[in-house]
Amino acid sequence: MSEPVGVQVGRVCPGCGREDSVPLRWGMPAVEDFRLAERGLVALGGCLLPGEEPILACRSCGLEWGRERDPTADEQALADLLGVQYADVVRALGRGWRRENAASDDGMQWFISGEPAQVAVGVDDLGFVLARPLTSWDGGRTDLLPTDGSQFRRDDLLWSPDVIAEAAEIIAARRRRSFRWCRTCRRAHAPESFVGAAGACRPCASAFTGVEA
Numbered sequence: 001m002s003e004p005v006g007v008q009v010g011r012v013c014p015g016c017g018r019e020d021s022v023p024l025r026w027g028m029p030a031v032e033d034f035r036l037a038e039r040g041l042v043a044l045g046g047c048l049l050p051g052e053e054p055i056l057a058c059r060s061c062g063l064e065w066g067r068e069r070d071p072t073a074d075e076q077a078l079a080d081l082l083g084v085q086y087a088d089v090v091r092a093l094g095r096g097w098r099r100e101n102a103a104s105d106d107g108m109q110w111f112i113s114g115e116p117a118q119v120a121v122g123v124d125d126l127g128f129v130l131a132r133p134l135t136s137w138d139g140g141r142t143d144l145l146p147t148d149g150s151q152f153r154r155d156d157l158l159w160s161p162d163v164i165a166e167a168a169e170i171i172a173a174r175r176r177r178s179f180r181w182c183r184t185c186r187r188a189h190a191p192e193s194f195v196g197a198a199g200a201c202r203p204c205a206s207a208f209t210g211v212e213a
């Protein structure tokens, strides 16, 4: 995994309320760090490591803030919808949740986790469901397929986090097994965004191989 650069989506600065924070790199900067810092894609901390250093720097107001364990705005929204603490969400459902604006008329608010998306959770007044996400390759609509026995009440999150974690992992593991590796960009892709004939993901296939994607 390469280190994150650029504005971190969902990280809203507690100082100014703007979503304009970039990763803050500590320690002796490499040449590449200086280049990225010049372009405003990262900020450089000092060479001395304090106890628990902030991981983000706001480009708007200069505040250095954030901890690795902090929720993103979407993750906090999910915790609020479920009426629990973020730590409870992580224990039962894991992290990396981002809001999915699925074209669903089921009254559910959807979130997905994993890259590519591996598991989805939909929240409504009754509780929440776990689902298998099928993303469209161009980042458009996501189809969400709730699986049997994946209907939970909010209470379950606090009292049976292990049961939920296992149900979520069954969905995620099954989804991961369907991923294909692109031989051009060498990243994992969901099957719906993969062109088998080209052995490549759709973006690579249409850009480089001339195969109709």
Ligand SMILES: [Zn+2]
Pocket: 013, 014, 015, 016, 017, 018, 058, 059, 060, 061, 062, 063
């Ligand atoms: Zn700020």
Ligand SMILES: [Zn+2]
Pocket: 182, 183, 184, 185, 186, 187, 200, 201, 202, 203, 204, 205
């Ligand atoms: Zn590719």
